[in-house]
Structure formats: C-alpha cells, structure tokens
Amino acid sequence: MAGNPLTLHAPDPAATDAIGAALAGMLLPGDVVLLEGDLGAGKSALARALIRARLGNPEMEVPSPTFALVQPYDGILHADLYRLADESEMAELGLLDDPEAVVLVEWPDRAPGLFALPGLTVSLAIPQGRAGRNMIVTPRGARDAEALRKTLAPWIVAP
Numbered sequence: 633m634a635g636n637p638l639t640l641h642a643p644d645p646a647a648t649d650a651i652g653a654a655l656a657g658m659l660l661p662g663d664v665v666l667l668e669g670d671l672g673a674g675k676s677a678l679a680r681a682l683i684r685a686r687l688g689n690p691e692m693e694v695p696s697p698t699f700a701l702v703q704p705y706d707g708i709l710h711a712d713l714y715r716l717a718d719e720s721e722m723a724e725l726g727l728l729d730d731p732e733a734v735v736l737v738e739w740p741d742r743a744p745g746l747f748a749l750p751g752l753t754v755s756l757a758i759p760q761g762r763a764g765r766n767m768i769v770t771p772r773g774a775r776d777a778e779a780l781r782k783t784l785a786p787w788i789v790a791p
Contacts, residue, residue: 652681669756
C-alpha cells in the first residue's frame, strides 16, 4: 500500500544532503528505501547522505555499490541492482536476511517485488531549466504521512 507522494526540490548538493539526513531520522528497522532515476539523477548522492546521517559520520567514505552490488554498514545495506539480469538473482545478495536492517536499493526496477515491502520510494530527476534535482517521495506500508510531510516541509514544492 503506497501513501500520498510528496514532491521535493533540492536546489544544490547541500539540500540533497539535508533531505538524506531528514529521511535517515525517519527510517524504521526493516525499511526498504527504493531509489529510482536515470543515470546521474542523484540516487547515490542521496544514499550517501542518508548513510552518513544514519551512522552519525558526515565524513564517512561511502563507496558506490555498483561493482560490489551490496555495501554493508552497521544496520544498513546499500545495493545497486543495475547489473542484475533477473529478480531471482536478488536472493543471493542477502538483502532481506536481516529484518532489522535498513536497505537502500538503487535500480529497484530490476526486482519489482521490493515495491511491496514497507519503506519509501524516492524517484529522482534532474529538472529541465532548473538547478538541482527533484524528488518524489512515496511512503509504502504503514507510515505516518503527516510526520513525513512535516520532516520534509522545507523542500516540498507543488506537484
């Protein structure tokens, strides 16, 4: 069950980092955060900001999981499914083995079953003729929509 989407605008990298930090504070154990968008839309940048904020280390090196497929952190798994040929390959990655871990997934369209899990879907795009990036944040499962709206209020724009 998906909730009402919120449309955000991050005018610069600092805003992307702030949105990542805001989202990090709202995530629950077991949440799956799906990061959608074209190459260069900012999926990895948002994931890095979220991981750094969640772990309380703004200087932490957060490599892209593009080649490793999964980068583990304390209580967080960051995955890039771009190279998956089929959703059945996801089982080998162990993404859902720890029910307490927060899982961040880039290219979730490679494993459509993930969209049924609780968490958030964040669709990122570079807007035409405008600096920064747009994000559409859609809650999945039981989520306090009003708390999400209040937390993200500084970046919400009209849809």
